[in-house]
Amino acid sequence: MLEVRHNWTKEDILEIYNKPMMDLLYQAASIHRQHHDSNTVQVSTLLSIKTGGCPEDCGYCPQAARYHTAIEGNDLMSVNQVKAQALRAKASGSSRVCMGAAWRNVKDGPEFDQVLEMVRTINKLDMEVCCTLGMLTENQAQRLAEAGLYAYNHNLDTSEEYYKEVISTRGFEDRLETIDNVRKTNVTVCSGGIIGMGEKVEDRAGMLVALSTLDPQPESVPINALVSVDGTPMENEKPVEIWEMIRMVATTRIVMPKTQVRLSAGRTSMSREGQAMCFFAGANSIFAGDKLLTTPNPDVNEDMEMFKTLGLIPQKPFVKGAQPKTVAAEDSQFEAMGEKPKWSRPGHKIDRNEAAKEKAKVLTKS
Numbered sequence: 001m002l003e004v005r006h007n008w009t010k011e012d013i014l015e016i017y018n019k020p021m022m023d024l025l026y027q028a029a030s031i032h033r034q035h036h037d038s039n040t041v042q043v044s045t046l047l048s049i050k051t052g053g054c055p056e057d058c059g060y061c062p063q064a065a066r067y068h069t070a071i072e073g074n075d076l077m078s079v080n081q082v083k084a085q086a087l088r089a090k091a092s093g094s095s096r097v098c099m100g101a102a103w104r105n106v107k108d109g110p111e112f113d114q115v116l117e118m119v120r121t122i123n124k125l126d127m128e129v130c131c132t133l134g135m136l137t138e139n140q141a142q143r144l145a146e147a148g149l150y151a152y153n154h155n156l157d158t159s160e161e162y163y164k165e166v167i168s169t170r171g172f173e174d175r176l177e178t179i180d181n182v183r184k185t186n187v188t189v190c191s192g193g194i195i196g197m198g199e200k201v202e203d204r205a206g207m208l209v210a211l212s213t214l215d216p217q218p219e220s221v222p223i224n225a226l227v228s229v230d231g232t233p234m235e236n237e238k239p240v241e242i243w244e245m246i247r248m249v250a251t252t253r254i255v256m257p258k259t260q261v262r263l264s265a266g267r268t269s270m271s272r273e274g275q276a277m278c279f280f281a282g283a284n285s286i287f288a289g290d291k292l293l294t295t296p297n298p299d300v301n302e303d304m305e306m307f308k309t310l311g312l313i314p315q316k317p318f319v320k321g322a323q324p325k326t327v328a329a330e331d332s333q334f335e336a337m338g339e340k341p342k343w344s345r346p347g348h349k350i351d352r353n354e355a356a357k358e359k360a361k362v363l364t365k366s
């Protein structure tokens with residue numbers, strides 16, 4: 001079995017990414033088989049527990065309040081609503097539920113307490129629980145861990161250089177700090193990015209450098225293809241070609257051999273053959289359910305048909321790590337500290353973000 005390397009450079013990664021396709025596929029598939037069962041794919045369900053109205057300006061996201069999109073926002077879901085959705089996901093083959101809230105960062109208070117109760121509830125259903133709630137302090141990460149959280153998702157999105165062209169309301173270093181806070185607990189790290197945002201191949205490699213040089217490397221890495229949504233600054237980006245997705249998945253697999261590589265947003269525009277190539281190249285996780293937060297995703301039945309055709313089996317929960325213990329709220333060792341961390345706010349101007357914001361103002365008035 002290969003050693004996991006933590007000293008990848010951009011040049012190393014570009015050399016892999018640009019290999020002839022057949023060589024790239026062969027190398028990635030060989031490494032994949034050394035570390036994983038090649039016929040098993042993890043199925044996760046992504047649930048938007050609080051949609052829209054986000055104060056951030058991520059250029060790809062229809063949930064940012066400043067853009068005019070067709071998203072219908074909703075307040076934080078109840079614990080019972082989330083439990084019902086988790087049970088449905090479990091019945092259709094998901095082993096993990098990932099709960100996403102459109103927040104800049106977690107704030108101590110009743111809403112976070114409600115999320116902690118959701119985590120306790122889903123862990124008791126013997127499913128892996130993941131959250132993606134924005135920036136997080138160490139104390140908040142500890143409280144999530146105590147509730148039974150299995151994974152925390154916090155994407156780096158792209159390279160440090162290109163990050164400044166996508167988001168102006170926070171910095172790349174805030175992302176790394178949150179990942180570091182999660183690493184101080186026993187919660188696993190899920191962090192990946194998006195291709196097709198107008199970045200160069202060098203930025204894709206740069207993102208993989210940032211992820212693969214983390215020690216330990218993230219346990220999950222989602223690779224998303226941009227779904228360009230009307231009203232967002234990236235509404236006119238052209239779709240990612242399947243070959244780019246395959247190259248990105250294969251390169252991720254080679255530099256992070258033990259990680260679960262998740263084929264995430266953008267699957268609706270991929271053929272089954274294209275997705276099969278991604279599984280061959282080392283993807284071993286998907287998001288199931290007809291929506292990924294707010295963008296479309298293949299129907300669960302279609303995915304199960306694809307699994308049947310390809311002879312793939314959904315991964316059982318907790319095969320890559322033990323189930324965390326849930327501590328009841330009244331026995332908690334960690335109290336809300338009401339911290340107000342100073343996450344950065346660079347505030348530089350990104351032309352396409354500004355243009356989308358101005359367009360939204362006009363549309364809202366009319």
Ligand code: SF4
Nearest residue numbers: 054056058061064102
């Ligand atoms: S990606 Fe997350 S943080 Fe960024 S605007 Fe959307 S919901 Fe907010």
